[in-house]
Structures are given as C-alpha cells and as structure tokens.
Amino acid sequence: MSLLEVSNLKVRFETADGIVNAVNNVNFSVEEGKILAIVGESGSGKSQTVFAMTGLLDHNGSATGSVKFEGEEILNLTNKKLNKIRAEKIAMIFQDPMTSLNPYVRVSNQMTEVLMHHQGLSKSDALRQSISMLDAVKIPDASNRIGMYPHEFSGGMRQRVMIAISLLCKPKLLIADEPTTALDVTVQAQIMQLLAELQKDFGMSIILISHDLGVVAGNSDDMLVMYGGEIMEIGKTESLYVKPTHPYTQGLMSAVPRLNDSEKRLVTIPGNPPNMMKPSEGCPFSPRCSYSNDKCSNVSPILSNVNNDDHFRACHVEIERIA
C-alpha cells in the first residue's frame, strides 16, 4: 500500500469572474521513503493539489475526489481531524520562510508550541527537543539562537528553522512547496543536501514542488509534470529526463538553459500559459503544442502507460513521433 494515494482529485474556485478549474482529475501515489517531485509552471495547479490534500484551500475553493493517507480518507475532513494529521503525519514547508514564521514570536516559542500542543510535552522537554532539532538542521549554536526572532536569521537559516519546525513531530510525509525558490544557489545547494540527509535519517517521504528542473533532477525518485491543472506525464525521474514522451515535458526540458551546453539559441515553447477561466475542450497544452491535431483540441487525452514500467503520459500523439 502506498503512503498516500490521490485519485480523481479536482479543485475548483468560485471567483467573481466565474469558476476556475485549478486541478482536474489528478491521480498519483507516494510510496514510503520516496521523493516525488511535482513540476510545472506557475498556474499549473501544483500547489493547489497539495493544498487540497491538506485542507488548506482558500475559502472559495472546493475539492472533490479521494486522498487516502495510510489507507484512510483525508480529503474534506473537519479541521479538528485534519489538525491531528497535519504536523503529526503530514508537515509542510513553504517558499518564503519569512512569511511562514511569526515575526513577533521567538523561534523557541514557535517550536515548543508544536510539541506542547501535539504531543503534550512540558515546556522544558519541548525546549530540549527543539534545540536538538535545530542541531539536526545544522544551525550553529542552536541553544543560543533558539531564543532569537525570525528577522535575526538569514534566509537560508530561516528555511532551516522552518524545516526543523515541520520535522518536530516526525511526520511520515513532508510537503515542500518550492522550498528553495527564494534562496541563492549556494544556499539552495545546502538546503537540498540537508533535506536529502534528513529524509534518510527520518525515513520519511517527500513531495517536492518545484519549477526548477535542475533541483528536481538531483533530488527525486519519481516525477510528475503538470500543465493547466492536469497531469501530463508521470514516471521515474530518470526515465522522464532521458526520454520525455510528452511534448510539454520535452519542451520544458529543452527550454532550460544548461551550464554544460554551449548551444546559443534556446528552444522555446511558443504562446502563453492557459487561461484557467476558459478551460479548453481537449488537451490543455494543445494550443501551444507543435504536434497538435484536431483530436487534441477536442478530446481530452487520458493517462496511459508508456512501455511497461511506471511511466504514464496523457497525449494522443504516437510516441514514435515525439523524439
């Protein structure tokens, strides 16, 4: 049994201008001890997918479908029940560490609060555990720095504090929503290495949301590519990089400038991201796809198996033509 199983997840938002279908029929699962990367451009629905899972959608959003965590349905639970699961079983870190930490509260209180609330520890036990967790995320001089306010830490250190807080209750699943996007490359490398080490030590699973194909390449087992709220391709990270079978994945891979490549012109994907207010009939990528035909703009493709491994794609075009 997979740790997390998402089936037919749909997320829609009711806005003043109409209904936005942010996520459409998303199916995937996360295995224990594995890292799943969700890749996509802004507006592709990658964040809303995990927000729906953890009950963090905005008030005008609603989710349907099924999300099973350790075999139990967790979608649309009451907040009380979700609070038990969040932090203790599923923890989350966000893109901007400064906005996720409370600027008025010392780091020590933000950390001990979690342990005292969820595990009923005494203040001094909670403090001791918090300090050792800050040690684990390699914050130097943890016993002194824990008394500081978030603004006294640098961006990279704040993200470490966030990671420490999220790991306090030893969650089974960590959702990292663009954890390094706001950081410099050198700091990004430190944080990603730290996450990889912690994942091994704690034996947890990670859902890594990112738009950076470089970060995903080095830090994930499986990979999921989203566009316009739908899954385009899903499979082992290696096989997706070696042989992308969806035109969008392919376009994305070749649009990234690479350090080890001296090609002067970048390959682009023409056109602009889709307008989620006006969902297309067929494949959401068809208006920008160079292989697109009549069928693509009328019939929505379903995820189907490529070869015999765990590699799936949603595309009408024959694989042989995409190479």
Added chain:
Amino acid sequence: MSEQTILEVENLKVNFDVSSEGDMPWTKPKKLQAVNDISFTLNAGETLGIVGESGCGKSTLARAIVKMVPAESGKVLWLGNDLLSLSDSETRPYRKQIQMIFQDPLASLNPRMNIGEIIAEPLRTHYPKTSETDIKARVSDVMNKVGLLDNLVNRYPHEFSGGQCQRIGIARALILKPKLIICDEPVSALDVSIQAQVVNLLMDLQEEMELALIFIAHDLSVVKHISTKIMVLYLGNMVELANSNDIYQNPSHPYTQALISAVPIPDPNIEKNKELILIEGDLPSPINPPSGCVFRTRCHKVQDICSEEKPEFIESSKRHNVACHFHD
C-alpha cells in the same frame, strides 16, 4: 561586431550611510560598502553578465552606472564622457542611449497608463517635438519588434501575462534606440518556457540593433547563455572577470568554483553523482566586511595571508582576471 569601447567603468565605489537603531542625531552613520572598486569595459554589441548572491551589489552597480544612486568615487566613462562629473541636465542627452529593464515586469509598468502611452513615454520625454503620427508609427514598430501585436496599444498592463509585460518593458527601452540596455534580473520572475522566449528575444534584438547589454541575474545558466563575458561579484567586490566559456570551464576563484558547482543541472545522472563544493555559512555583513580577502570567512582554501592582505585583481591568464592569493 565592432570593437568600439562604449562604456568604461573605473574604480567605481558606492557607499550607503547606515544609522543603527538608538543612534544619537550627531552620531556619524556607518558606511556600508555596497560596491567597492569596480572597473570594467564594455564594447558595442557585447554582453556583460554580472552574477553573485543576493546582497553582493549587482543591482547597486547597475544603478550607479545610470546615476540612480550616487557614487562615492570613480568614473563612468560613456563614449569617453565621465557621466559622474556631469550635472543632471548635462547627463540628459546620454540617458536616451542607456536604458534599463527591471525584474518585476508588472511592477515596472504604470497600471493607469495603457501600453501605448507606456511605450511612447520615453520618446515624448526625450523628443517632445515628435508628431503624434510619428509616435504612433514608432510605437507599433517596436511592438512588432518585441513580438506584440500593435492592436494591443489601448490595453492596460494588468491584461497581460508576465512574459508579455516583460516584452512591453523591453519595447519601452528600445523605442529610443539605445546603445546599451541594463537588464536587472529580467527573467527571474518568469517561467522556464517564457524565460527562454525573452532570452531569445534579447539576443535577436542585440544582433539586429548592435546593442550592448549588461545582464544581471542570479541564475548562472541563463547568464552563461547570453553573455560574452562574466563578472562575479562577492560582497561588492569583483572576484573574477573572464569570457563566459572560460569562466565556466576554468573557474579560478574558489567562490566562482563553488557557485558553479551549486547550480543544479537538469540531468539526474550528472546531478546525483556530482561533487558539490558547499560554501558554509552566510554572506558576512557588508557594514563590517572581513579584513583582507572578503571571501575568506567561507573559503575552503583560506590561509593566514588571506586575512592580512587583500588580494589584488590580477590577470591570471589571458583576459581572465581574478582576485585570490591561491587561484587555480
């Protein structure tokens, strides 16, 4: 491409005054050295890439060149004229030759002007006598150049996507037919597929109009892609300056080496077996920079001499300059 030098920066220094909390009114503010002793030259049609971590002075350097922040000392020679010694009104004729593009495409456009007005504004400012028909023709001309349909002139910025807004910003910079465009993180706010479109557009325009570019970004792969030469900044100091391919193949400064090794490569086979040179810790405070070499607090090659003596910026090999006592 011509080899004419259009921009020469000599020993440019920018300091900011910082008063700490609780200072008395008569306490002298501390000096923050944002840009320290930077010199380089730029030829027509060339691209200089500037990379470094946030807070290293990339944007301040760009702003000091166009006098958006006052420089402490040094020279900015534009076609032989020192811009820093000129008064504001004397600088004005040169301003139309140097234009800027900014990071946040939407924030740099006035939300209450339609894009026709936005693009035409520099033209109206610098050539107030231009006739309306001329302005219209010029606007639709640059819009076509940057890949926007000219029937969109009456729309407002919020109606466009990020990539299109950046194209509007580029059109506004191009309408004066500048010789140099300073791009301050022009693609960091854009998605990968849109980023590639904008980078290609800039390179096409550069070729077509013989533009020189100063391209600031923190994404090293993009910078390498577009630049002819690259400057690496650390805490306001130049640490390395070389041709773009050269700097990636033979980085000589330990900081450049670490920076390049930290860039993730979109290939799982390379990425999972890569040896990382990790830099420990964070950027030191620029108010109180380390003595000697500024990078010594995080450098893996550090020795005693590094704290005593500031390494000079020397030519280590042909056209490859580096500031390190122990460069490769």
